[in-house]
Amino acid sequence: MLSQNRSGVLHKFKGILFSTMSSEELLNSLDSFDAREDDVFLVSYPKSGTHWIAEVIENIPNARLTLTSPIEFGDISKFEELKMVSKQRVIPTHLSYDMLPMKIKIKQCKVIYVVRNPKDTAVSLYHYYRDNPNLPPTATWAEFLELFLRGDVVYGSWFDHVLSWEDHKNDENVLIIFYEEMKKDVSKTIKEITAFLGIHVSDSEINKIAWKTSFSEMKNNAARENYDVNHTICALTSNRNLVFRKGAVGDWINYFTSKQKRVFDELFTEKMKHSELARHFEDYS
Numbered sequence: 001m002l003s004q005n006r007s008g009v010l011h012k013f014k015g016i017l018f019s020t021m022s023s024e025e026l027l028n029s030l031d032s033f034d035a036r037e038d039d040v041f042l043v044s045y046p047k048s049g050t051h052w053i054a055e056v057i058e059n060i061p062n063a064r065l066t067l068t069s070p071i072e073f074g075d076i077s078k079f080e081e082l083k084m085v086s087k088q089r090v091i092p093t094h095l096s097y098d099m100l101p102m103k104i105k106i107k108q109c110k111v112i113y114v115v116r117n118p119k120d121t122a123v124s125l126y127h128y129y130r131d132n133p134n135l136p137p138t139a140t141w142a143e144f145l146e147l148f149l150r151g152d153v154v155y156g157s158w159f160d161h162v163l164s165w166e167d168h169k170n171d172e173n174v175l176i177i178f179y180e181e182m183k184k185d186v187s188k189t190i191k192e193i194t195a196f197l198g199i200h201v202s203d204s205e206i207n208k209i210a211w212k213t214s215f216s217e218m219k220n221n222a223a224r225e226n227y228d229v230n231h232t233i234c235a236l237t238s239n240r241n242l243v244f245r246k247g248a249v250g251d252w253i254n255y256f257t258s259k260q261k262r263v264f265d266e267l268f269t270e271k272m273k274h275s276e277l278a279r280h281f282e283d284y285s
């Protein structure tokens with residue numbers, strides 16, 4: 001089941017590329033993970049704004065939550081490490097719905113699923129591939145885009161990832177957050193998150209969280225907070241300096257040629273024709 005990728009930093013598990021920092025043994029054992037009823041999972045395809053939401057959660061006053069490192073980050077000792085967390089756990093992951101540990105589904109744990117329009121996600125992941133030594137080198141944007149469209153990138157196809165959540169978007173225990181909507185009205189999104197977590201937060205506290213989690217504030221703080229493995233949100237790096245690049249909506253326009261946009265849109269229409277989640281992205285393409 002395990003096959004090495006060209007530069008050895010990725011391996012394939014059940015047909016999907018993962019970082020070698022997610023051991024095969026751990027990926028194979030996900031269903032033995034003992035979820036707690038009050039666990040909260042922060043789920044996303046890479047580069048969708050996971051660090052941003054994580055920072056919001058960490059800044060909620062009196063929340064008594066512990067943000068852990070991703071469930072798929074590390075080796076089989078991961079579950080023992082997570083067991084040691086005594087407070088309510090918020091556990092990030094880039095796993096698709098299908099790969100999430102069974103007990104999360106049985107216990108109907110709360111899940112926050114973050115989605116971002118796929119063109120900006122592709123551009124952001126392209127830069128991650130270029131800058132992050134834990135990802136294989138990529139020569140050009142054109143080459144990377146082909147890999148992205150084929151789902152031949154880490155965590156597989158964006159389309160399949162989002163589609164795996166389609167049937168669960170209205171589940172009571174699932175909150176879907178769109179990156180673009182959060183950019184438009186961050187206070188509204190923060191209120192949605194705190195209400196979903198059942199934590200009362202005043203308007204002035206909401207404003208404070210919004211300020212503390214602004215792109216510029218997080219980027220400025222990244223250098224100081226760097227390399228704390230316990231503060232790893234994405235299983236592809238512990239280096240926060242690699243995360244805060246531009247933080248914009250619509251940056252894709254600077255990368256896609258008109259032909260690339262056409263090919264992308266055709267695939268998007270074909271793959272996402274039955275997806276209500278995908279309709280949110282019509283304004284951003």
Ligand code: A3P
Pocket residue numbers: 044045046047048049050051052120123124125127213214215216218234243244245246247248251
């Ligand atoms: P860009 O590469 O387009 O800048 P993730 O956290 O899932 O890895 O996603 C990273 C993307 O979210 C990056 O996108 C990053 O800049 C953006 N991001 C992180 N924090 C943000 C914030 N506070 N506001 C807006 N965008 C943010």
